Amino acid sequence: xxxxxxxxxxxxxxxQLARMSAYQAYRYGIQVGAITSASGNDPMEQVxxxxxxxxVSDFDTLKKLADWADVVTLENEFLDGEVLQxxxxxxxxxxxxxxxxxxxxxxxxxxxxxxxxxxxPVARYMVIQEPDDLSKAGAKFGWPYxxxxxxxxxxxxxxxxxxxxxxxxxxxxxLGGTAGKExxxxxxxxxxxxxAVITARNKFGMVTYPCVETIQENHICKTVIAPARxxxxxxEQACELARAATEAINGIGLFAFEFFLTEDNQILLNESAxxxxxxxxxxxxxxxxxxFENHVRTVxxxxxxxxxMLAPAAVMINLLGxxxxxxxxxxxxxxxxxxHAHVHVYGKSxxxxxxxxxxxxxxxxxxxxxxxxxxxxxxxxxx
Amino acid sequence: xxxxxxxxxxxxxxxQLARMSAYQAYRYGIQVGAITSASGNDPMEQVxxxxxxxxVSDFDTLKKLADWADVVTLENEFLDGEVLQxxxxxxxxxxxxxxxxxxxxxxxxxxxxxxxxxxxPVARYMVIQEPDDLSKAGAKFGWPYxxxxxxxxxxxxxxxxxxxxxxxxxxxxxLGGTAGKExxxxxxxxxxxxxAVITARNKFGMVTYPCVETIQENHICKTVIAPARxxxxxxEQACELARAATEAINGIGLFAFEFFLTEDNQILLNESAxxxxxxxxxxxxxxxxxxFENHVRTVxxxxxxxxxMLAPAAVMINLLGxxxxxxxxxxxxxxxxxxHAHVHVYGKSxxxxxxxxxxxxxxxxxxxxxxxxxxxxxxxxxx
Numbered sequence: 001x002x003x004x005x006x007x008x009x010x011x012x013x014x015x016q017l018a019r020m021s022a023y024q025a026y027r028y029g030i031q032v033g034a035i036t037s038a039s040g041n042d043p044m045e046q047v048x049x050x051x052x053x054x055x056v057s058d059f060d061t062l063k064k065l066a067d068w069a070d071v072v073t074l075e076n077e078f079l080d081g082e083v084l085q086x087x088x089x090x091x092x093x094x095x096x097x098x099x100x101x102x103x104x105x106x107x108x109x110x111x112x113x114x115x116x117x118x119x120x121p122v123a124r125y126m127v128i129q130e131p132d133d134l135s136k137a138g139a140k141f142g143w144p145y146x147x148x149x150x151x152x153x154x155x156x157x158x159x160x161x162x163x164x165x166x167x168x169x170x171x172x173x174x175l176g177g178t179a180g181k182e183x184x185x186x187x188x189x190x191x192x193x194x195x196a197v198i199t200a201r202n203k204f205g206m207v208t209y210p211c212v213e214t215i216q217e218n219h220i221c222k223t224v225i226a227p228a229r230x231x232x233x234x235x236e237q238a239c240e241l242a243r244a245a246t247e248a249i250n251g252i253g254l255f256a257f258e259f260f261l262t263e264d265n266q267i268l269l270n271e272s273a274x275x276x277x278x279x280x281x282x283x284x285x286x287x288x289x290x291x292f293e294n295h296v297r298t299v300x301x302x303x304x305x306x307x308x309m310l311a312p313a314a315v316m317i318n319l320l321g322x323x324x325x326x327x328x329x330x331x332x333x334x335x336x337x338x339x340h341a342h343v344h345v346y347g348k349s350x351x352x353x354x355x356x357x358x359x360x361x362x363x364x365x366x367x368x369x370x371x372x373x374x375x376x377x378x379x380x381x382x383x
Numbered sequence: 384x385x386x387x388x389x390x391x392x393x394x395x396x397x398x399q400l401a402r403m404s405a406y407q408a409y410r411y412g413i414q415v416g417a418i419t420s421a422s423g424n425d426p427m428e429q430v431x432x433x434x435x436x437x438x439v440s441d442f443d444t445l446k447k448l449a450d451w452a453d454v455v456t457l458e459n460e461f462l463d464g465e466v467l468q469x470x471x472x473x474x475x476x477x478x479x480x481x482x483x484x485x486x487x488x489x490x491x492x493x494x495x496x497x498x499x500x501x502x503x504p505v506a507r508y509m510v511i512q513e514p515d516d517l518s519k520a521g522a523k524f525g526w527p528y529x530x531x532x533x534x535x536x537x538x539x540x541x542x543x544x545x546x547x548x549x550x551x552x553x554x555x556x557x558l559g560g561t562a563g564k565e566x567x568x569x570x571x572x573x574x575x576x577x578x579a580v581i582t583a584r585n586k587f588g589m590v591t592y593p594c595v596e597t598i599q600e601n602h603i604c605k606t607v608i609a610p611a612r613x614x615x616x617x618x619e620q621a622c623e624l625a626r627a628a629t630e631a632i633n634g635i636g637l638f639a640f641e642f643f644l645t646e647d648n649q650i651l652l653n654e655s656a657x658x659x660x661x662x663x664x665x666x667x668x669x670x671x672x673x674x675f676e677n678h679v680r681t682v683x684x685x686x687x688x689x690x691x692m693l694a695p696a697a698v699m700i701n702l703l704g705x706x707x708x709x710x711x712x713x714x715x716x717x718x719x720x721x722x723h724a725h726v727h728v729y730g731k732s733x734x735x736x737x738x739x740x741x742x743x744x745x746x747x748x749x750x751x752x753x754x755x756x757x758x759x760x761x762x763x764x765x766x
Contacts, residue, residue, distance in 0.1 A: 001714040001718050002713050004710070004712075005712075005733075023409060026406060026429070028726065029728030031429045046409070046431075046432065048432065049434070302714075306723075310693055331385075335384055340689075347414075348388065
């Protein structure tokens with residue numbers, strides 16, 4: 001294994017995930033370039049001299065990054081597998097996860113087909129070909145059910161829960177179905193918990209992170225509790241499904257899988273992401289090797305490193321924007337209360353309500369205690 | 384406590400210490416600027432867009448950095464306290480550690496005066512005012528004794544052990560004594576171990592890191608073993624002396640203290656550094672909060688965070704350059720052997736024999752096992 005001092009990692013994206021991966025690349029002496037938006041305000045802008053402004057949808061910018069880099073990776077999935085393949089072919093720079101893997105999960109319909117065909121439990125779904133299908137979906141899944149645009153959704157955007165034919169028609173139109181966007185209908189799963197598992201894989205093998213519990217507020221991940229407060233056998237089962245899903249797409253790099261746990265202990269794969277994930281931020285302090293380090297390791301050809309938890313419990317709470325305007329981290333209350341919290345701020349110049357501005361992680365012995373402390377601190381912090 | 388998203392930390396220096404502090408500043412959303420050499424090859428060059436080339440001795444460059452920054456800190460002591468004070472006064476940008484603290488340790492003679500006057504045990508020393516004093520020092524301390532240039536020494540450069548009047552005269556000249564540089568003579572201490580302690584202090588209080596053992600090869604720190612393999616009472620005593628030394632200079636920021644432990648269990652303060660230190664690299668994975676994070680915290684106005692060790696033992700070995708030429712990290716042998724080693728590479732473009740290129744840290748239960756594993760890996764790695 002050789003790594004030259006001018007080895008360059010290109011990241012398609014300039015957000016907080018790219019930034020946290022960059023810190024780990026730097027630890028190995030790797031240079032990092034990133035594609036950022038025209039605003040000049042993306043989190044990557046302040047942490048590297050190698051910025052490719054133009055946005056992740058601009059072919060020429062992608063190509064410039066790939067020409068510069070020795071290897072390219074992703075921080076989001078708002079990309080096109082075919083474009084990734086062309087970039088890889090035209091520049092000769094490998095992209096990990098590979099375009100071939102990416103194509104297997106590149107929209108929600110294809111993703112569900114891929115995992116269902118691999119024998120992994122998923123919620124029932126159907127493609128809405130025409131408005132008439134909206135009622136058929138209601139008859140099949142019962143009301144309410146979920147409408148999703150196949151591509152581009154995140155944090156609740158691109159999803160709608162519909163309770164009637166009228167609501168369904170309205171949502172179909174709003175999601176872009178009438179304008180030709182592919183929309184799928186999905187059975188609404190009455191889950192008791194949402195779980196997540198991260199895997200890191202390349203030719204050397206696969207490392208699986210612990211199964212964690214995620215708590216969403218307004219469709220945005222708010223809290224992650226590691227490990228998930230469910231029987232160990234269920235956690236193991238989720239990890240096993242994550243491994244099978246990674247194998248199903250022949251994944252090279254870092255992958256995150258979100259699951260529903262139902263009342264009768266079924267585990268259904270909900271979504272996947274071919275990149276570091278909010279559910280894995282706790283691994284920075286909670287595990288021997290973070291998701292970001294294993295992201296860098298797996299895409300640059302180092303074996304994924306085992307990543308056991310360093311303490312029995314970890315809790316992560318997202319710092320979502322509370323104000324709108326210039327971002328200012330305010331640690332209110334007694335500054336001593338923050339002593340055991342690991343504070344992360346992403347370097348976004350502006351805050352707005354609900355925007356992911358940072359996170360805090362607490363590690364220790366007792367989850368309930370950590371949750372209480374973390375919730376208190378989150379209330380004290382304005383960002 | 385408030386931290387704006389455009390808060391800027393300026394570091395006087397562009398080497399690996401600045402780089403590792405920068406990673407931690409980034410975690411808080413802080414922007415980092417650094418003074419680098421004209422070569423364009425310093426470790427900081429690849430990890431920030433805010434580079435001030437010109438070298439740490441150039442007043443105008445220092446001033447530009449201070450004008451840009453909200454707060455300025457150091458990564459080495461090859462500076463002039465008076466210059467720091469002028470920069471601070473002319474720009475209004477606070478410098479931590481303060482110029483006043485810096486002046487109390489700014490050369491080896493002043494440093495020893497400061498600590499001796501504070502009641503901290505130091506090896507006996509005298510200033511060599513004229514060549515005749517060389518023999519007086521021999522009569523006072525016995526032969527061999529150590530000659531040191533007051534300013535600018537590091538990793539053995541600027542020091543000489545002299546066994547005779549003839550050797551002393553030669554060394555005095557070589558160290559610049561005949562050209563007017565201040566030279567001190569120091570009793571040679573027959574130590575059984577070298578110890579080091581790091582403190583982090585500001586108005587909120589002081590955090591003390593564990594007392595570690597450092598092993599030098601050719602005057603360069605090669606191995607650090609945490610905690611030091613000596614009775615706990617002696618470790619506590621070294622920590623107490625480090626705290627007293629920090630108080631003696633009213634230190635704000637991060638400080639490192641190196642000690643000699645003699646056969647009869649005396650602990651003598653040997654050197655201090657107003658910055659992160661090689662003896663504290665193990666804290667990145669070995670402690671709850673690293674020296675670099677507490678460096679950033681203390682100079683930006685956050686309280687130093689408690690930093691207990693995360694495992695009973697940690698071992699750090701420096702990766703010193705084995706070849707001369709373009710730096711290429713080579714992990715030879717079975718790549719699986721590296722699974723539990725945390726590898727750090729500083730991003731220096733060129734390697735040369737003995738140059739500090741990176742380090743590895745292993746943490747675990749048993750120091751002897753970790754030492755054996757670390758020594759094996761260090762042999763396998765070419766850099």
